[in-house]
Amino acid sequence: MTATKAAPEWTAEELAELADLQARNDALPEDAPRGLLSVRLSILTEGTTSPARQELDLRRHAIREGVKVVGVARDLGVSATKKAPWERKELGDWLNNRTPEFDLILFWKLDRFIRRISDLHEVIKWCEKFGKNLISLNDTLDLSSAMTQAMVTFVAAVAEIEAANTKTRVSSHWEYTKQQDQWRIGKPSYGYKTARVGDKLRLAQDPKQARAVRYMYQAVMRGVPANRIAKVLDRAKVPTYSNRKWNNQQVLRILRNPAVKGVRTEGGTKATTYKSKPVLDKQGQEIRVTDDPILTDKEFESVQAALATRSKKRRHHEKNRRPTRFLGVLKHECGRNLNETNNYKELSTGEVKEYRYLRCPDCRKPGFVTPDPEHVYKALWQAVFARLGGYEVLRREYARGDENRRERKRLEESIAYYMSGLEHGGRFDKAGSIREKAEATLDALMNELTKIDPDSTKDRWIYENTGMTYAQHWNTGGVEAMERDLLSAGITFRLGRQEDGELLGQLIIPYDIKERLIRMNNNWS
Template identity: 25%
Template structure:
C-alpha cells in the first residue's frame, strides 16, 4: 500500500492502566485527527483500547483492535506512536502483516515511519525493539522497588486484606500494614469458625446476621457494596496468607484474575516464609490446615440442600469455562442466579445471560428445521418448561463458552462465545413431536 495514495483512514489509540495526561486517549486521538486532516484523509472510524497493557495483551486479543480489523474500506491506520500498538517486536510485525494483507498501511504520528519502503520498515522495527526494551526496563524497576519495600517491612500496595489497614510508616517513607481494630475481631472469629469446620457459606451467613462490617471500599469511585456477605468474599478472606503474617508475592492481584496460590509468599534465603508476627492471627501450621480443609470441599455450595435456592436448569451442563474447559455450575450470588467455574471461580450473572441466549437462538436459528417443525416452533411448544427449553437449545449448540471478564460476574456479551451446529445437523434430544395447525 502506497500511503501517498491513501484516502480513507481509521484512528487507533491505546492506554495502559496508568493514566498519564501527556499520552491520554483524548490527546492521542486529537494528534491523529490533525495528522489525517493535514493529509486530506477522510476519517471513517476511531477505535480505542483504554486500560489495556500492550505487554500483557497482544493486538489481536484487544477489543478495540479486533473491531478495527472488522471495519471496512480504509487505506491506513493512524496511531500516535509505535508503542501504542505493541510493546513487543513480534506483536508489531504480526499486526503490520495483518494490515498489509488487506491492503492498508500503518502511520505513526510521533514516529515518522513509511511502511512502504524497506528502509521505513527497518526503522519501524527498530522503534518496536526500543519499545520492548523500555517495557522490560520498567518491569525491572517495578520488581526492584517492590523487593525493597518488602525487605523494609513496608506494604507494597494493592487491595488491603480484611481485618487490616495501612498507615503511614512511623519509621520512614511509605506505608505499612497493621490490624484494623474494628474488623480484626470479626476476622479472628471467622477464621476460628473455619478451623472448627464451619462452611464458607455458614460463615458468610453468620457475618451478615451479626452485621459484621464489610470490607472497606478501596477507592471513592468503587460502587457501594451490598449489605450482605457472600461466599467469594469469605473464601478469599480465608485464603489470604496475611492471616499467618506472611506476605503474598502479588497482593494487588486483580479480583477478576485466577485465584492465586496462597503459599506463593515472600521467603528468606533459606526458603522459609518471612513472617510478621504483629499481623498474624493464626500460625503457619493452622493456615496450612485451613487451606487443606477449603480445598477438600469439592463444591462451594455448602449449604444444606433444603436451604439452597433453586435455580433454572436451562444451562445445566451446557456452558464451559473458556479458561479451564470445565462445565460451569449453577448457583446464586447475593440471591441472584449465576454460573460459576468450580476451578477458577469466575462467575457470570444469568439475569441477562439467559435472555441474551434465547434471543440469539430465536433470531439466528429460529427458522432452522428441527424434526417436523422449526426451532421457533419447538421453542414455543416448550413453553415455560426449562428442561424442554434446554433440550431445544442443545440441539443447536456446537459449544457455549464463557471467558473471564474484567468486571467480575457482570454480563458482557463479549464474554459469551457461541458456536452453532451446522445447519440441519441439530440433534432431536428426545423432543416431542409438534403439530402445527393449518391456518383457517
C-alpha cells in the same frame, strides 16, 4: 461521534476544537482515503499524553493530509505489552469485523499502538493481506516501503526493550522491598491497612475487615461451610476487597493466605490457584510487617487443619466432577446460568452412588433443580437440530476491490479517450474505417465497463457456502462444536417449571441468527 459523546476529561476548549475538526472532516469528499484513529493509554499520569490530546493531534493531521476519519478506537487502561491490537476491545472489533470500512490506521506514536516485535510483524502481514496502511504521527511510517518496514521493526524493538527494562526495574525494586519489615509498595491484604509506626510505615488492623476475618476464623472452627459464611457477610453488608458480593472462594482465599497473620507474602497468581507463600529473610524467618496480627501462628495452623479436613471429605467427589455441558447456553428463567452438580449417597452395601443434577446457584428455598441433566441436554440438542440443523454453514472471506478498481479506471480513461477523439475535430472524426473502428472499440469498452459490478470495486466481506448444513457439522464435531456455535451466536435454552411442576424448556434464538452463525476465519496467528 459527536462532540457531546467525548470523554469526560475533555475541556471546553478541546470540545470546541473537536466539533470544528469534525465539521471539516464531514466536508471532505466521499472518495477521500478513510482513516481509523487508534488511541491507547495504559495509565494516565502527568507525564503521559492524554487521550484527548492524542485524538485532536490525529484529527488535525488527518485534515492536513485529506484523510476522512471514519471512526476512533479508544482503548484506555490497556497495556500494549499484554494485549495485542487485535485483542483490544475497540481496536480489535475494527480489525476483526469492520475491516472494509477503513483504508489506514492513524496513531499518535508507535509505542502507543504496539510494543512487541512479534505483534508488529503480525500487524504488518495483516496490512499486506488486506491492503491497509499504518501512519504514525510522531514516527516516519509508510508500509509501502520495505525500508520503512525495517525501520518500524527497529523502533518496535526499542519499545519492547524499554518495556522489558521497566519490568526489570519493578522486579528489582520488589526484590529489595520484600526483604524489609516495613510496607513500601502494594496493597495490604484483606484485614489490614497501612499506618505510621515511628519512622516506619507498617501494617495495622482495619477494624471492620479484621472483625470479618475473626468471624470467618471462628465460623470455620465451628464447622460452618464457607458458602454459608459468605452469605452471612453479605447480609451484614461487610465490604469485600473488590467491592463485589462475597463467595466461598473469597473466604477460603483470605483464610488460606499467610498474610492474615501479618507476614510478608508473595505469589498468589492464578497459575498457583492464588496460593501465596511467606517471604523469608536471610535467616530463614518469616518477615513480620505488623505488630498486631489478626490471627496468631497457632490460630492460622488450626484453621488450615480444619479447612484441610473438610477438603479431604470431598476429595473423592473432585475426581468425578466434570464441567457443565452447554455452560452459558443453559439458563434458568431468572437469567442465571445452570450448573451441573453431583451429589453422593453411601448405600447400605457400602457402595457410594452418584447423583447428578442441574441447579440455579442463586435460587434457593425452594430453588430450582433438575434431577436428570441428560434429559435436558437431549431436549436442547433436539430443539437446536429442529430449528437450525437445516441452515447452511457459510464462511466469511475478505475480498479486495483494488484489482477491479484499477480495471474500471483503465476502462473509464480509455472511453474518455475515444469519446473525445470522436467529437468534432477529434482524431477519429474522419469518414471511413478509422471512425468505424473507433466507434466499435468504444462500444466494446463500454460493454466491458457495464460487466464490472460497482460493489466489486470495494473492499468487502463475501460469504461462501461450504456445502454443509449445521446438522452435518454438529454430527461431525459433536457437543463441543455445538457449544461453541451456540455461545458465539448468543442462543440460550431457558428452563423453568409450570404451575403443575412440569419442566418447561424454551429455545431463544436472536433475530439475526443467520448472520451470527457465519463462520469467520481467524486472521491472526
